[in-house]
Amino acid sequence: MSGQYWFPNMPIPEIMTALSEWGLSVSTEQLVRPSSDFVMGVYSACLEQVTSISSTALQEPVQSALASMDDSNPDLYAASISHNFLLYHLTRFANAARIMDFSSKDLCHPDPERTRFILSAFINFVKFVEQCTPFTSSLRDKSATVTEEREQVAQELAAIQHTLSALKAQRAKDEPKCEELRTENAAITTHLMVTKETTQKVVKEIEALKVEKASVLSKKENVNEDTALLLDTISRTRSRIVQSPERIKRNITTMGAAAIEDKKAIAQHEAKARDLQAKISALSTIEKDLRACIEQLQTTEKEVQLLEAAQKELADVKDSMDYKKIERSELQMKKERVYRQLANAQEKLERAQRHAEEKRHASQQTIERLQREYEQMDVERRENDKQVEELRKEADEIETKMAEHLKRSEAELNELLAEYWKLRHETGVHLSPAEVYMETLANKLNMNVTSD
Secondary structure, eight states: OOSOOSSOOOOHHHHHHHHHHTTOOOOHHHHHSOOHHHHHHHHHHHHHHHHOOOTTTTHHHHHHHHHTOOOSOGGGGHHHHHHHHHHHHHHHHHHHTTOTTOOTHHHHSOOHHHHHHHHHHHHHHHHHHHHTHHHHHHHHHHHHHHHHHHHHHHHHHHHHHHHHHHHHHHHHHHHHHHHHHHHHHHHHHHHHHHHHHHHHHHHHHHHHHHHHHHHHHHHHHHHHHHHHHHHHHHHHHHHSOOSOHHHHHHHHHHHHHHHHHHHHHHHHHHHHHHHHHHHHHHHHHHHHHHHHHHHHHHHHHHHHHHHHHHHHHHHHHHHHHHHHHHHHHHHHHHHHHHHHHHHHHHHHHHHHHHHHHHHHHHHHHHHHHHHHHHHHHHHHHHHHHHHHHHHHHHHHHHHHHHHHHHHHHHHHHHHHHHHHHHHHHHHOOOOOHHHHHHHHHHHHTTOOOOOO
16 A cells, blocks of 8 residues: 555445445445456546546547557557546546555556555545535636636737737837928927027117117207207297398208208108118017917927827826736735635635534544443343353363263273173184274174174
């Protein structure tokens, strides 16, 4: 045997009862002298009770293995492959049943004692599995649910990865266009800087024109003041009557011509001032437009930077969210596993308590049964002692009678021998001692003995 095991070694009647519950009719002769076909059938039935694996279920993998062989006659290996597959599953089943040294010898050359030992282990394991069937079924259902959730999460992950790959491909596809836009943005920025420099020059010119305009306006005011003074002087002069009107007339003509010239100069200065004012207004409009363009470009650049930062942040948030989802699912699975382990531990504790209670109850019943049997055996022992005493007395009486009978028999034999020697002496006939003894004994016992 491979060691000490906790399962009981069942007697033949219990093995027959257990197998009959599974629809297997087994005789005592088959268990006492097991054959290879018998143990193969019984072990396969035990295997099928737990794993639902039978010879029929193994036909498909056997055919697949034969189909993968590069041989012209694969049917030659069908029996051996089927035997090896069944041996493999039986070995795993035996290891689960705590038979660690199960081998092909147990199938081909079964030993009666070892066969009963293996059947005890198999039956014990099958009954244990039948007791744990609800628990294992719930575990299998939960495992199937977890497997489905895992596949769903894997599908979602694949879809997210596909979407991420598509986004990366789209980003790689849009990268040349973005590069062109960056180049164009750099060119526009350069043009804006040049325009800004030009604008600064124009502003300087405008400032110079404003200074010039201010000087012209001050001159105009001076001319106006001079004109007012002249008009005042003319009016005062007109009010005076002079002696030489010709000279005055010439002076008036000269002053009128000078006034006309001054008016023309004033008109030219006003026209020049209006032109400068128009140019200043146009330059102000251009400056405003340039400032608006610069502000728009700066705003656009800031928005582009914000957009890129937002896209990066969005990608980081998506990655973080995916990581959090994965971590959450892992934590959820860990939580479920902890709950399952807690439930399993509680169930094992309850099962251990029930087993201990049942064992204690069984031990108590066994103790009571042994006590009753001991009391019964004590009574029987007393009766046996009485019977033994009576038998001893009878034996003593029989020995006494046997001693008396032996004494009588010895006395008779002595008398017979004496009679024999007397007769032999008297007759002088030489007879064999056996014949003499037989005749004498026959005469004493009143028997008719004839001798050939």
